[in-house]
Each structure stands twice: as C-alpha cells, then as structure tokens.
Amino acid sequence: MGVRRRPQRGHRYAESPVLQLALQGWRSRTVGLLLMAAFLALVARGFYLQVINNDFLQEKGESRYRRDIEVSASRGRIVDRHGDMLAVSTPMKSVWAIPGDARTMSAPQKRQLAALLEMGERELDGKLASDKTFVFIRRQVPPETAARIAALKLPGIHQEKEYRRYYPTGDMTAHIVGFTGVDDKGLEGVELAFQGSLLGRPGARTVIRDRRGNIVEDVGAARPPQDGKDIRLALDSKIQYLAYAQLKNAVENHKAKAGGAIVIDARTGEILALVNLPTYNPNNRERLTGAQLRNRALTDTFEPGSVMKPFTAALALERGKVRYDTVINCAPGRLTIGSATISDAHPHGALTVAEVIQKSSNVGTAKIALTFPPKEMWELYDGLGFGQAPNLGFPGEVAGRLRPWKNWRPIEQATMSYGHGIAVSLVQLARAYTVFAKDGELLPLSLTRVDEAPVHGARIFSPQTVREVRSMLEMAVQPGGTAPKARVPGYRVGGKTGTAYKIENGQYARKYIASFVGIAPVSDPRLVVAVMIDEPSAGGHYGGDVAGPAFSQIAGGALRTLGIPPDAPIQVADARDAKEKL
Amino acid sequence: MLRFNIFLLVVVVICALGVVTSQHRARKLFQELEGEQERARQLDVEFGQLQLEMSTWATHPRIEKIARERLHMVTPDAMGRVVPAAAKKGGR
Numbered sequence: 311m312g313v314r315r316r317p318q319r320g321h322r323y324a325e326s327p328v329l330q331l332a333l334q335g336w337r338s339r340t341v342g343l344l345l346m347a348a349f350l351a352l353v354a355r356g357f358y359l360q361v362i363n364n365d366f367l368q369e370k371g372e373s374r375y376r377r378d379i380e381v382s383a384s385r386g387r388i389v390d391r392h393g394d395m396l397a398v399s400t401p402m403k404s405v406w407a408i409p410g411d412a413r414t415m416s417a418p419q420k421r422q423l424a425a426l427l428e429m430g431e432r433e434l435d436g437k438l439a440s441d442k443t444f445v446f447i448r449r450q451v452p453p454e455t456a457a458r459i460a461a462l463k464l465p466g467i468h469q470e471k472e473y474r475r476y477y478p479t480g481d482m483t484a485h486i487v488g489f490t491g492v493d494d495k496g497l498e499g500v501e502l503a504f505q506g507s508l509l510g511r512p513g514a515r516t517v518i519r520d521r522r523g524n525i526v527e528d529v530g531a532a533r534p535p536q537d538g539k540d541i542r543l544a545l546d547s548k549i550q551y552l553a554y555a556q557l558k559n560a561v562e563n564h565k566a567k568a569g570g571a572i573v574i575d576a577r578t579g580e581i582l583a584l585v586n587l588p589t590y591n592p593n594n595r596e597r598l599t600g601a602q603l604r605n606r607a608l609t610d611t612f613e614p615g616s617v618m619k620p621f622t623a624a625l626a627l628e629r630g631k632v633r634y635d636t637v638i639n640c641a642p643g644r645l646t647i648g649s650a651t652i653s654d655a656h657p658h659g660a661l662t663v664a665e666v667i668q669k670s671s672n673v674g675t676a677k678i679a680l681t682f683p684p685k686e687m688w689e690l691y692d693g694l695g696f697g698q699a700p701n702l703g704f705p706g707e708v709a710g711r712l713r714p715w716k717n718w719r720p721i722e723q724a725t726m727s728y729g730h731g732i733a734v735s736l737v738q739l740a741r742a743y744t745v746f747a748k749d750g751e752l753l754p755l756s757l758t759r760v761d762e763a764p765v766h767g768a769r770i771f772s773p774q775t776v777r778e779v780r781s782m783l784e785m786a787v788q789p790g791g792t793a794p795k796a797r798v799p800g801y802r803v804g805g806k807t808g809t810a811y812k813i814e815n816g817q818y819a820r821k822y823i824a825s826f827v828g829i830a831p832v833s834d835p836r837l838v839v840a841v842m843i844d845e846p847s848a849g850g851h852y853g854g855d856v857a858g859p860a861f862s863q864i865a866g867g868a869l870r871t872l873g874i875p876p877d878a879p880i881q882v883a884d885a886r887d888a889k890e891k892l
Numbered sequence: 893m894l895r896f897n898i899f900l901l902v903v904v905v906i907c908a909l910g911v912v913t914s915q916h917r918a919r920k921l922f923q924e925l926e927g928e929q930e931r932a933r934q935l936d937v938e939f940g941q942l943q944l945e946m947s948t949w950a951t952h953p954r955i956e957k958i959a960r961e962r963l964h965m966v967t968p969d970a971m972g973r974v975v976p977a978a979a980k981k982g983g984r
Binding site for chain 2: 395399400401478479480520524528548551555799
C-alpha cells in the first residue's frame with residue numbers, strides 16, 4: 311500500500327525503473343500457494359499429533375514421570391492361643407546382579423562386596439561369570455548389611471525386598487507349624503494347610519515422581535496391599551513345651567527310635583499340644599532327613615494294641631451284653647479260636663469286666679468281643695473315626711486301616727478287639743478317647759482356637775456307659791492295674807496302656823510300640839493325653855512303664871498350667887512319689 | 893469495557909498463580925505424608941523384629957533353664973499347693 315502512496319517530497323521512488331517492471335501475476339500466486347501449503351502441512355501435522363496419535367504420545371510423556379509401584383504385603387503370623395509368636399516374617403533383602411554390568415567392578419570393590427556378603431571372592435566371580443542377564447548373588451540378606459552394600463553404589467548390583475520367616479519356638483513346634491520355602495510358599499504343617507489365608511496380596515499404585523525421584527502425587531485408583539491373615543492356633547505353647555520336654559525325656563530314657571504326644575482339650579476338641587520326635591529346627595533346615603520331617607502323630611499308623619480295649623468293653627456295656635461286674639473266665643490265659651491261639655502276657659483267673667480292662671486281659675476282651683456280630687464292631691470303629699482321615703486339613707494325614715467287616719474271620723474280630731489287625735494314627739486314637747471324656751460324644755478336632763462353646767459331636771455311647779468305662783480306666787492306673795506309674799498326684803486320672811508288636815515285612819517283629827491314652831481329671835474331664843513311644847529298647851517295653859510316666863508328667867503339668875483344681879485327696883505316698891519325680 | 897477486561901485479566905493471572913502455588917504446596921504436603929508413611933512402615937518392621945527378639949528371649953526352655961539353674965526355683969509338690977476354696981467348688 312505504501313508503495314502506491316506518493317511522497318510529497320524527496321526521491322520519487324515510483325519512478326524507479328525497477329518498480330516499473332511488470333511482473334507476471336503467477337509468481338506472486340505461487341509464493342502465496344507455497345506459503346499456504348506450508349501452513350496446511352503444519353495444521354496436518356498438528357492434527358496428526360494432537361488427535362490421531364494423541365494416546366501414544368500422552369503415554370510416552372507420562373512414562374517420563376509416572377511410575378507403577380508395587381506395595382508389598384507381608385505373610386500372616388502364626389500365634390498360639392495366647393498370642394505367643396510361633397512364626398513371623400521380617401523383611402530381608404535379596405542382592406542380585408546384571409553380570410555384564412557387574413563385571414566392571416574394580417577388584418577392591420569386589421573384595422568389599424564379598425566380605426559384606428560373607429562369601430568367597432571366587433564364589434562371587436563364579437556367579438558373575440554367568441551369561442544370563444539376572445543372577446541372585448545372595449538371598450535373605452539382613453537389612454543392615456543390605457544398606458551398607460547399597461551405600462557402596464556398585465555397578466550392576468541391585469537389591470529387592472523379600473521376607474524371611476522366623477520360628478522363635480524352633481524345634482518344639484516344628485511339626486505343627488511347618489515351614490515355608492524362599493518364595494513365601496508353605497511347604498509343611500500349618501504353613502501349608504493355611505497357605506491361602508496366610509498369604510498376603512501385594513497392592514499396586516501409580517504415582518508421579520519429580521526430578522529427584524520423590525513421589526509427589528497419586529494418580530488413579532490405588533490397590534491397597536492385603537496383608538496375610540494371622541492364624542491363631544489352638545496350641546498352648548506352655549503345654550506344648552511340657553509335652554516336648556517330657557516326651558524327649560521318655561524317648562531318651564528308653565533309647566527309643568521315635569515318639570509322639572498329643573494333648574486335646576476334652577471340652578472343645580482343640581489340639582493343645584502335638585509333639586513328634588525326632589524333630590528339626592525350622593530356622594536352619596540344612597541336613598534335614600525324612601525321619602525328622604515326619605509328623606508321626608498324623609502320618610504314621612501303627613497297631614494300637616490294648617488301648618482299643620475300652621471301646622470293646624463300652625460297646626458290650628452299651629448293648630447290654632455284659633454289666634460292669636459280669637464275671638468272665640480268663641483262665642488259663644489262653645483262648646483258641648479256629649487254628650489260632652491268643653494269650654495274655656500274665657495269665658489271669660476269673661475277672662469282672664472292669665478288671666479285664668484294669669489288668670488288660672486279651673482273652674477277656676476277645677470273649678466280650680465275640681458276643682456281638684462283626685458288623686456292630688465295625689460300625690463302632692467306623693463311628694469313632696478309625697479308617698477315615700481326621701480332616702484337620704493337615705498335609706499327609708492318613709486314614710489308617712480298618713478292613714470291611716464282611717471279610718472278618720472270628721480270630722480277626724477277636725484280635726481287633728484288643729487292637730491288632732487294625733492300624734490307626736495317634737491323632738485318631740486321641741480323638742476316639744474324647745468319647746470317654748465328653749460323656750459319649752466324639753468331638754471334631756480343631757487346630758485353630760475355638761471360641762464358640764460348647765462344641766458337640768456325634769453321640770456314640772450313653773453317658774451311663776461312659777461313666778462306667780471311666781471308672782475302669784481309673785482302675786487301670788490304680789495299684790493292681792497296668793499303669794500305676796501314670797498316676798498324677800492330686801488328680802484322679804484314668805487311661806489305658808498299649809503295648810503292640812510292630813509289623814515288619816508283614817510279620818510281627820520283636821519290636822514294640824508302647825502307648826498310653828488317658829483322660830484327666832476323671833471327675834470332670836478336661837484333657838485327653840495320648841503318648842506313643844516307638845521301639846523302646848531300654849527300661850522295659852510295656853506301655854505302663856514307658857509311656858505311663860510321660861503321661862503322668864504331661865497331664866500333671868498341663869492340669870497345673872490350666873489351673874484346674876485337684877479332685878483327689880493328696881496322699882502322703884503320692885506326695886513322696888511326686889518328690890522323687892522332681 | 894477495556895477497564896473491565898483488564899480487571900478480568902488481572903483476576904485470571906492471580907488465579908493461575910494461586911493454582912500453581914497450591915499445587916506446589918499439595919505436592920510438598922504429599923511428600924511429607926509419604927515420608928511419614930514410610931516411617932510408619934519402618935517402625936512396623938522394627939516392631940516385628942522386636943517382637944521376634946522378645947519371643948526368642950522368652951522361649952520356655954530358656955525360662956525353665958534360668959528358673960532352675962540361676963534362681964534355683966522348683967515345682968511345688970502336691971503337698972505344697974494351696975487351692976482356693978472358690979476354685980475347688982467351681983471345678984466340680
């Protein structure tokens with residue numbers, strides 16, 4: 311426009327010959343078009359970036375400052391009924407390396423790292439020589455050591471959080487609590503049985519980090535971590551310790567191969583203690599053998615022997631076949647059925663039913679058993695839970711062996727009445743004895759604490775029958791019975807001994823399993839205690855001599871721990887006995 | 893009209909600055925919260941470790957050993973126990 315204005319004065323630009331040149335019109339149009347095209351290209355590019363490719367670019371941008379982080383959750387604790395720790399997780403670090411980067415470490419750095427991790431330099435070099443992109447150098451490193459390693463800022467060395475499980479009670483509760491592997495996976499015992507509830511679920515959150523790596527904002531919905539639930543067992547760690555110490559004593563005194571003990575609360579069916587020997591330290595599981603790992607009380611069956619006799623007697627009483635004082639002729643201590651002969655360890659004459667149990671006469675029990683058909687006896691054993699797994703949810707619990715009654719021959723029925731030809735686990739045996747403690751009801755067992763009382767089970771016997779059997783059991787620990795050593799001073803206790811031959815390769819070997827199952831106190835039963843000693847080889851092999859004293863110590867201690875008042879007058883002789891034991 | 897527009901412009905600028913400062917303050921506070929939560933987690937871990945230590949010191953075998961060997965304690969025999977009358981009645 312300015313070009314056309316003609317200045318009043320001065321040079322007449324319009325008269326410049328250059329401006330006089332007539333340019334072709336297309337040139338200006340071409341320039342205009344090119345400029346427009348360039349703008350269009352910009353708009354198109356803008357559209358492409360802002361609209362078409364928006365998501366991708368947004369994501370790229372966010373990835374510069376947004377981070378997804380995992381929030382770890384810890385595994386639940388296992389505590390006993392009073393809240394004492396049995397298993398607890400604490401955080402540890404695992405140190406790992408990218409070998410390619412880590413090989414650039416200088417020699418003194420390597421030496422420092424090896425020293426902190428308490429490993430040889432050669433071992434460290436061996437791990438770094440790997441051609442993988444990820445190698446664990448050491449797992450479960452204590453946090454303090456890990457912090458010192460992190461402070462060295464070594465190239466290619468990284469750390470990750472993990473947990474380590476500790477078992478403060480160690481070998482005492484090893485079989486019931488079990489243990490976990492490195493990845494928080496339950497491998498044995500309660501750790502495996504309750505894996506589902508113990509396991510924590512890690513949470514996740516998305517955050518914005520600033521230049522210094524600080525978290526400045528939460529973005530979107532965070533998923534909070536769910537810590538694993540704590541499991542409260544029925545176990546009473548005091549009683550557990552008592553049972554452990556006394557069983558260990560008994561196994562050592564009698565040079566036995568193994569042993570097991572169970573204490574059950576007779577009112578609720580809770581397992582207050584469960585011990586197996588030999589045992590192991592779950593905190594240090596190097597050099598672990600199968601024999602140590604066996605949870606014998608649950609996974610091993612044995613022929614129980616005489617401890618089964620009270621059930622036979624109770625069935626006969628219940629059916630009205632005999633009375634408490636019916637006399638049975640057990641002379642001359644032998645009984646021939648078909649081609650087989652059964653005999654008593656010590657021959658007896660005529661005994662009442664109560665005395666048959668008290669003195670543990672095989673002949674007397676067999677005679678009682680042969681008064682009813684096999685089917686009734688099978689139904690009794692089946693009803694008591696023999697031949698069925700106890701359903702505690704424990705790994706490896708066994709059902710035992712109870713053959714169908716149709717194949718029973720009379721001799722088998724006779725031997726089964728005193729506990730041969732049938733295989734049971736110690737847990738099954740202890741559970742079956744709850745019928746004598748709970749007025750005829752068979753209680754379901756529980757590993758975890760039971761808070762809602764009272765617990766009821768299937769009725770097997772009438773209260774009257776049970777009262778009579780209880781007094782027979784009490785007679786067995788009186789002078790003249792098979793287990794006077796099982797008495798507990800100040801309390802009325804009852805129980806039955808068992809001495810059974812072990813079967814090896816289908817033959818009875820001259821090896822024994824001594825057992826004792828008892829209830830205490832008899833006037834108002836609170837506890838069922840079962841003790842089993844495998845292959846006692848010193849100081850006798852009878853249940854009353856081997857397992858009886860252990861029962862007395864465990865039951866006595868447990869009654870005192872639970873604050874159960876004595877129900878028997880204390881005799882001076884008892885007191886003297888007690889003093890000798892201490 | 894122009895004056896009103898200038899007034900609005902000033903208001904917008906002030907608001908914008910306010911947003912920036914409050915955002916900054918929110919982030920500062922968030923960092924603080926984050927730090928405190930981290931501390932809480934660490935204290936929780938320490939609590940767990942102390943509990944573990946306590947239960948290790950309080951294992952029954954250790955207690956029994958100290959009671960018997962260092963303090964010379966003994967389990968009272970049956971004659972040495974006194975049962976309160978109430979417990980006796982309640983137990984039956």
